[in-house]
Amino acid sequence: MEVRNLAVVGAGTMGSTIVVSLISRGFPVILKDVDQAAIDKGLATIDRLLKSRVAKGLPQDEADHQRSLVRTTTDYSDFAQVDFVIEAVPEIIELKKQILEDLDQNCNVEAIFASNTSSLSITQLGAFTRRADKVVGLHFFNPAHLMKLVEVIPGLETSSETVATAIELGQALGKLAVRVEECASFLVNRLLGRYINEALFSLQQGLASVEDIDKAACDYVMPIGPLALRDMNGSDIGLAVARFNHQEYGERFAPPVILEKMVERNLLGQKTLEGFYVYDQETRKRKGANPVLASMTEPLNNDAPFYVETLFLPMINEAFLVLQERICDPEDLDPAMMAGLGMRKGPLAIASEIGLKDCLGAIEQLYKLHGERFRPAPLLKRYVWARRTSVYS
């Protein structure tokens, strides 16, 4: 189905940057929020981003044209013409239910509803409407106008036409649109969660300092260290996500105690100016590692070498679990991780580089030491038994 008339519900962090992504590709958009103040906030973000694009060379008349593609509203009176809605309201199931019911009432029967939810079930969201076949997950990454990945998640009842339309739209926005089957946290954040937890365990166990962990990860394949990233998103959000994954996947996702301690002490990261790092009150720039962590971690063990690969082994193991569950096409896994997180190399490429046999050997050793979070993925064992050297060979 060709999508022409779009609406975005929610003009917050995600909604406003999704709008910028849409208008930059020439799509007219209706932007809805609860009141004029919320809309003005969203428009201010859109204007700021367009201005910075003009500063970088976008012609002013093109920016003006893009801006003219945005219409705003606080009600659904114009929604009858819309053929694709992207919902980006807060992650509260009752709220999403209300929005979907309202959309169902006010939109054409053919219209597709896409949710930008990070964690809610697409099947459950679809069941709030009388068109579960036309409800799909469309998971953008923050900030949506820059991040190159969009995960397209069908619920149990979503039709293949709806999935195809969502993928085409993602591609029309210049993004890598990857089909991901429904699972908690979807693909990228599921794998990211295992790696961030491991960074926190390494810190907690005194295996390396905050700076050393982040530097090692950046030198290896990451654009930003795991602890700096935790500070950026906020440890409160991080803990909520970690608890959700733990509840959905069980013990291997158990949150490290240090994360709970950070939240208890309100060391939430950039927003409280203190987290794994301390931030300058004026400039908000990072000043250095937070000395208070010394009381929350085991003493730093300078004798034992720190292997950066250890951070990535849980991610690699989870990647094999994902493949085993057929969550995505194996060919899509590394490109999705690279586009979604800015990794220079995906976990399957890292695994091939280490060698699948050596990966399994290391994971088995760590399983003996740390238990469940390193239980080897059965598919990884099968690859080794079959003497495969790479997932792609």
Ligand code: NAD
């Ligand atoms: P946000 O709080 O920044 O924005 C939400 C917006 O929705 C606000 O402007 C709010 O006024 C508006 N809203 C609330 N009720 C509404 C209603 N009834 N009708 C219209 N608008 C309404 O939230 P966000 O960070 O943009 O997150 C939105 C969704 O995107 C959530 O499901 C979240 O899980 C998901 N998500 C967030 C991120 C992220 O990094 N922030 C990344 C990926 C996905």
